[in-house]
Amino acid sequence: MTLFDRVFGGNDAVYGLTEGAIDGAIAQYGEDKAVSFPNTAYSLPCYYAVTGTKVTTLKELKEALGVVKTLMTREKRLNDAFMSGVATALCAEFIEVLKYIDGATPYEEPCYGHLADAVIRELGVPLVTGDIPGVAVILGSAPTVEEGVALVKSYQAQGILVTLVGGIIDQVAEAGMKTGANVRVIPLGKDVTAVIHVVSVALRAALIFGNVTPGDAGTLMKYTMDRVPAFVNAFKPLDDVIVACGAGAIALGFPVVTNETENIFRVPKSLIVQEDVSKFNATSLEARDIKIKITNIDIPVAFASAFEGEIIRRKDMQVEFDGSRVDCAELVQTCDASEVEDHKITVVGPEVDDMELGSKNSIAYVVKVAGKNMQPDFEPVIERKFHNYINCIEGVYHTGQRDMQRIRISIDAFNAGFKIKHIGEVLYASVKNEFDAVVDKCEVVIYTDPAECTRVRHEVAIPIFDKRDERLDTLTDESVDVYYSCILCQAFSPSHVCVVTPERLGLCGAVSWLDAKATHQLDPNGPCQVITKERPIDENLGSYEDVDEAVQKFSQGALEHVTLYSIMQDPMTSCGCFECICGIEPFSNGVVIANREYAGMTPLGMTFPEMASMTGGGVQTPGFMGHGKHFISSKKFMKAEGGIERIVWMPKELKEFVAERLNKTAQELYGIENFTDMIGDETVATDPEALVEYLTEKGHPALAMDPMM
Ligand code: SF4
Ligand code: NI
Ligand code: NI
CATH class of the missing domain: 1.10.8.190 (Carbon monoxide dehydrogenase alpha subunit. Chain M, domain 1)
Structure with missing residues (x-):
């Protein structure tokens, strides 16, 4: 044959x-x-x-x-x-x-089956940053459970997103391995046809991020080949159906690695026979040209981005630290080089062994950094990364920030020998690794002594946080001399450019003006470049000759004009990974906003995925705009069309999330008290008639405004 x-x-x-x-x-x-x-x-x-x-x-x-x-x-x-x-x-x-x-819901735990559009949008940023360096599709049953689990874990330890189809699902379950999107191991389904659910992710990525026209099969396949770093590992025996599916994978540019030796035909770089399953990982990465960033940290448990979403339940935890109950803090402090001893890690107070099982404790860690290029503005940028760093530790869980963080250490991690001092090792190595351009020396002091934690929190950390907040309050678009571009998402959306200003963060929600500034400093030729703002065209629209020139340059001519404050005239483009999408609601002269997590219907007659599909791929679409959650309370939100007064509907959860800041802005801009009360949500209305009725009853200001189109 x-x-x-x-x-x-x-x-x-x-x-x-x-x-x-x-x-x-x-x-x-x-x-x-x-x-x-x-x-x-x-x-x-x-x-x-x-x-x-x-x-x-x-x-x-x-x-x-x-x-x-x-x-x-x-x-x-x-x-x-x-x-x-x-x-x-x-x-x-x-x-x-x-x-x-x-x-019907044909798939049950642990299998996922079809994956939602929202899952793909969430993957956008980690894929472009290389935080998820690749996507593995593992098909069939490994020769033994041990070999199967070892292969899956090897990818997981590299941050690679692993999808499983067929017998391997039972094998990892038999070994008691935790699976799920939060640990980047996604069992799709046991029938071979379930493999389509990962193909579907790759093809939708092309539509969502790549602005590929549906039906343009040639461009589609070029997109997946060039930009989706996926590959297939198929265990023997391969039947003809799997071979046919494999041909489909290869057509999309995804190499297939198999241990099948009978009746198989090698195709260089595409269909590769590797008899030794322990070499599947290396062979696959080489075939797909995936490079892994290695962070070697001397701790007794794994450290990988795949563990970032891992959750430690109460019954599985050894000890807990909880800033909402006792004094805690996390802080980066810029010091003089003479005050910092590089790689020194000190624990002041009891270690985990001295803490009772299941107890709630204080913790405060101060990361002292020194460097010629270090600026106090970078302190919060570095500090915010602590959440990711600590979460990447297998068996350790972190939420919150500043003096409200909560950390759990699992019983398994404790039994493996994990100690408080290892948190210091992780912070040290990660900060040095990621911020090497500004941090020359780094020292970590971790306090667990309750009295010391109280002192550090109240006398050191809080005064610094207060000062930073004052600085943030005065950071407006008018008060700074430059904005920044971000083109990180061009890996998937080749013509997309975000213009990041103090009052308009990147649409992914992950890049503030301070972040962009730090990124520029860390990597002067990298994704964030300075945009001057010396030649304004129209302050109300937020249009500048400088901004136009920058987007023309960074979009390779695909974009000519971009305004910062309008949703109608030359609005900023979207890549696809936006946290929220906002769209015009004509009956109320307002706009509806939906966040990615919201699964229900909106008064536009569209769900989040449907609204989201109206824009993306770096194309301008007046009337629809992707944006970050924090932009909602900005004084620059749709300023050209009248600002936040236009917001008529948001999912309840989002409304609660932004309420405090949004109400403050409405009070300052228009003197409206409790503005979020006037905004509809799914408990009030999911159709335009009921919404307008509600808005009328509340006296919502949008009703009296000019139509937007
Ligand atoms: Fe992508 Fe814009 Fe976020 Fe940069 S700021 S990562 S381009 S969405
Ligand atoms: Ni206190
Ligand atoms: Ni993006």
Whole structure:
């Protein structure tokens, strides 16, 4: 048998199954029955991406199958094999979508099945920063449980996002390994067709971030090949169906590594035989050209970004530190070089061994840094990273910041020998590693003595926090001389540029003006560049010749004009990883904002994913704007259209999150008390009529404003 026979044979087999399944469904439900995957604006995502046609009913699904058939040409050329691979993948998507008929939830823990658009948007920033350096798709059963688990853990330790299909899912479960999106190990499903759910992620990334036109299959495949760092590990035995799926993966640019030696055909850099499973990791990274940043830290447990989302429950914890109950603090302090002894770590007070099991304790750590290029402005930027650093420790959990942090150390980590001093090691190594351009020397003092914690918190930390807050309050767009560009997301959105100002942070929510300034200092040729603001065109719109020139340059000419404060005229572009999306609501002359976490309906008749699909990929779309959560309370939010007075609806959770700051801004700008009270949410209205009624009753100011379009 040739490779062609196997691919074509596998493709024919899956096609037959799909046809049978669709006919069966039509017989059962009738051809008008709706079909879709939940929480996506691109249903069916793979078929839509490849053909440009949306499928909503069984009838359309049957027609789509006819289109798939046209891809299944049988000449023995490489392209025919690839297209048959793509056809196999599309058939898999059809089989999978049938499982979701009638709002069914076909996947149960630990399997995920279809992944929501929101999950893909969340992956945007970690993928561009290299925090997630790659995506592994592991298929089938490893020769032994130990080898399977070791492979998964090896990727996890590198921060690689791992998806599992088939027998490997039971193998990691048997070994008692924790799985889930929060530890970057995602079991998709046990049928081979479940592999489509990761293909769907790759193709939607092209639509969401890449501005690829649905149906432009050539550009689509180039996008996934160039920008989605995925690869496949397939365990033997490979049947023809898996081989056909593999051809689809290769067509998208994802190399396949397998330990199958029989009846297999090596294709350089694409279909690679590696008999030794312990070498799958190295072979795959080499084939996909993935480089791993290594941070070697001398601690008794693992340290990797994959553990960032790990949660330690009360019953699993050895000890806890809780700033909301006892005195705690975390602080970066700029010192003179003579006051800092590099890599010195001191613990003042009891170690974990001296603390009772399950007890609540005080902790305060002061990271003293010195460096020629260090500026006090960078202190909060470094400090905010502590959350990520400490969370990356396996078995340690961190939330909050400043003097309100909470840390848990798990019983497992404790038993492995983890101590307070290791927190110091982690902070030292991470700060030196990431901030080497500004930090020459770094020393960590960790206080656990309660009296010392009280002293550090009240006499050292709080006065510094207060001073910083004053500084932040005076940081306005008018008070600074320069803004910054950020083009980090160009890895996925080639023409997207964020202009970051003190009052408008990056739409991902992760890059403030101070962050951008620090990033520029750390890496002068990096993603954040200075934008001068010497030649204003219109202060109300926030348009500047300098800004226009910068976006023209950084978007390689794709953008000509960008305003900072308007949603209608030359609005800033979006990449796709925005925390919130705001869109015009014509009946109230206002705007509706939805956050990524919100799963319900909005008065625009669209869900978050549907609103979000209106913009992205670095294209300007007047009327829709992606933005960070903190921008909502900014005095510059849609200033050109009248500002925050235009906000008429937000999900309740988001409203509560921004209430304090938003109310303060409304009070200062318009003298309105308790403005958030006037704003609708899903408990009040999810349709425009009920919303307007509510706004009228509350006397919402937007109703009296000029229409925006
Ligand atoms: Fe991406 Fe903009 Fe955030 Fe930079 S500021 S990471 S370009 S969304
Ligand atoms: Ni106190
Ligand atoms: Ni982005």
